[in-house]
Amino acid sequence: MIPFTGRCPVRQYVPGKPHPTGLKVFVLAAPTGLVLDFVVYQGKTTFTVTEGKGIGEQAWLDNKPVAMASSAYGIEPQDTHRRWSKKDKRFVQVSRPLAIAEYNANMGGVDSVDRMLSFYRMASRTRKWTVRAVFHFFDLAITNSWLQYKSDRQFLGKKPLKFLYFKLLLGEGLITRAQAGVTSDSEDDYTPPRQKWKPQPNASLRHYGAIHLPEMVDETHASRCRRSGCRSKTYVMCTKCKVFLCVSKKGNCFLKYHTK
Template sequence: PREQNVCIDEQIIPFTGRCPSRQFVPRKPNPTGLKVFVLASASGIVLDFEMYQGERTFSSKQFMGKKAGQGVGAILRLSESLSSGHRLFCDRFFTTIELIQELQKRGIYMTGTVAKRHILSLNFSSDKAMKDQGRGASEQVVSGDDCSVIKWYDNKPIFIASSIFGVEPNVVQRWSKKDKQYVRVSRPAAIGAYNKSMGGVDMCDRLISYHRISSRTQKWPVRCMMHFTDLALSNCWLLFKKYVSKQIDLLDFRMSVGLTAIEMANQEEQDSSSTEKFTVTSPIIVDRPNAARCKRKGCVGKTRTMCEKCKVYLCLQPHRNCYKMYHMP
């Protein structure tokens, strides 16, 4: 089941080897590597993802009559599995006013920080004027289709756009460097909802970083397999905590999964070896003038049936199947 609040963000698979689609993304814990666009719940459970493969990644996506860019293409691709009523959060790499309006037509409510260059046409007060009003000052511009754009001044101006949340203020505590104490600051509802629901992908990154599968390799497919194994284990642990009353540490959970996988592999190997011992051999009828003595211990019969693999003569009759008994483990 999918939570109502979901987020889309970039994730980096650490990799410094050679790969055509390797990226450098500033302000990431591991800035160099393979980029993945991830859809996750607010609790950190990954719901869907799409690996960056160069310019052709979202080449099939069209938006406003032209080819969609990477940010818009990622939103259009990952929102395909969302239904009406979902609330989607993302950062300014993905957010545009036109995209918010398009998703609103589908019943998906999008909220995201937006770059200042995308809203130059909106008449907001200057940064200096809002700074003079004091920390927590905010302004809102609402379009005709109920898409609101908010400018909030905290330590610096922040722009956020939303099709569901507005400027309705709530009071929160913030640390003041000047006063050396916590102060009460007014914060718009859109900012509060964004801070609460945007950290799902970062939570997944943090869980993976605790016990990442580490192995030096210059092959990017191997690194991807390691990463997505870590991602699956992180997802499983979060689901285990959510639906099972028994609590277990992440490292203990990973160890138990690994030990179970080893035990299952050993059991499958034993089963396959015992099956192979019986099935890969095949009996043949040897054309010889006299029957040979059966080689199974305790049998005194004679036969012209020989095991093709073992090169021994064994009885193969309805009432005396030495061939089967000889090959039993």
């Protein structure tokens, strides 16, 4: 559900949901929560009804009637599963259709992505349902990116960043690129791998000082300060510009380099 209580032609009310009022979205998700596809409910015309070939119906009764639709699995082959019997006050073994077993093994993906979306959701006080929907799908894209990133890091045996820190770094990167005038990845941003002398960073990037921090680099020999006019050597490097700048009693080139 996309939370929205304003006027909208396809707004729905679904009791039992954390946000019962809003735009309903049908989601296809992997067990990890990674969203593979989605369709926004648009009324009766959302899904076109066509006559399927080879349709069959099979009935199975649990504690309550269960209705399922599957194009891959049916009742057979069945297995047994332990369930609590209210009548006998004990656990009993009951037969379980294949479709139910596959559903239980792969369920939870949509609930997982809903939980992730509820963390650090984009806040917007708007009466336009279109704006709310766009913000929701921005959040969905970021959540999907983090889930894929987490999976890749675990595959490599490395610890992934936490979701909040991932979003902060993403926002910082987008702001930095915008202030530096970078609109897209191009050949102009490419640095040859064997180039020893790195070019000076863009002026707008240099002056965005909130994310520039000095770092002491553990190297055998000191490097010459990159500020124009300074011939000192230093082990201090800017974490953003990746250039060496001296910090000493004689002169603070690090501060002067990042000041207009």
